[in-house]
Amino acid sequence: MVDLLRSDAKGEPKGKSNDAKKSKVLTAVQKERARRRAEYDAQFEAKRVALAEAGLPEICGYPAKSEEASLHWLSALRGGAISTIAIDGLHQGTTVVRLHVEKGEQPLYLIAGAQTPVIWQFTGAVDRIERVITRKGNAVSGLDGKQVHFAPSGVCVPGPSDLGQAVAQRTFRSTLEVAFDRQRFDGKTSEWMGSRTFPSHERIIRKDQLDTVDKPIRRNGKVYEMVDGTLRELENHEAARRQVQYQFNRDYPYGVVDIDPEKLVLQGKAQVYSVLPLEAGLLQLLDQGVLRGDAVNVLVITRPVEMLPSGFRTNGADGKGRRFNVDPEVTLDIEAGNLSDYN
Incomplete structure (x- = not known):
C-alpha cells in the first residue's frame, strides 16, 4: 500500500x-x-534630527491633531475669484478660494496657504473641520476662530513657489511626517484654485460652465467680434471693455465674491475696497465712466479718482504694471503707493 x-x-x-x-x-x-x-525607522530618525537642528517642526508649532482626523494640505498662488474685502492692505489684490466641505464622519485637519492675499472660504459640513492652519496674509471665512491657527512662518504653510524645488518639497513633507508622527497625508498644489469640494477636490463648477466672452479680433488696426459667423467692428470704448472682460474671465473665472468682513478670521485688518482690485476694478471704473477706452489696450482717466485698481504687480496674471492715459482736463490726486503699481 x-x-x-x-x-x-x-x-x-x-x-x-x-x-x-x-x-x-x-x-x-x-x-x-x-x-x-x-x-x-533609521531614515525617519535622521529626518527628525536634521529638522530639529534646523528648528523644525518646533518653529511651526502645529496644534495637536486627533488620532481619527485625516491630514491634508493645499497650496496655491491665488484664488479664482476676486474679493470685495482687502485683508493685506488696499494696495494688494485679495482673491478667494471656495472649499465646500462634504458630509462625513471623519474630522479633517487642513494646512492651507497661498503666497498672495487669499481668503479661504468654507461652506457645507464645516463642523468636520477640526483645524485649519494658514499663514500670515491669508484669512478664513465660514469657520469659528477656534478652528483656525496662523503659522508663525511661511515655511510651515508653503506656497507653490516655495515648493518649486525638490529639496523644499522633501523638507516640507518631512516636517509633516515628523510633526504628525508619520501619519499619512494628501496634498494639492496649484497656481490658482477656484471652487471645489473638500476633501475629494472635485470642481463644483467647471471653467467651461462659466460665463465668458471671446477675445477681441484685431485686423488692420481695427478690432472686431464674431457674431453669427460674421465680423462686427467694435468702437474703441467697446473694444477696450471687451478686452478687459476677456482678461478678467480668463484669470478670475469665478467672478467677484462679496465677503462679510465681520465673519473673517485674520491677523490683520479687513478693509472694504472702494474700487475693486485687478480687472474687476477696471470694469467698475469703465462702467462708471471714470475710465474710457481709446483703443483695445488704451484706457484714459476722464475725471478725478482717488483710487485705481490694485494688485496688478503683486498677483496679476502677467505680473506687469498697467499704464493709463490722462485726459488733459483732469487733475489727479492719487496715493503714491497706489500709483506706483502702474509705473
Missing part, C-alpha cells in the same frame, strides 16, 4: 514537509519586512 502522505524514503509526511517550506518562506518575508522597517 502506498502512503500518499509520505514524501520521501525516510517516511516524512508530505503535509509536514510543506509546512516547513512555508515556515521558511514566512521567515524570509518577515526578515525582509523587519529590515525595511528598521531602514525606515
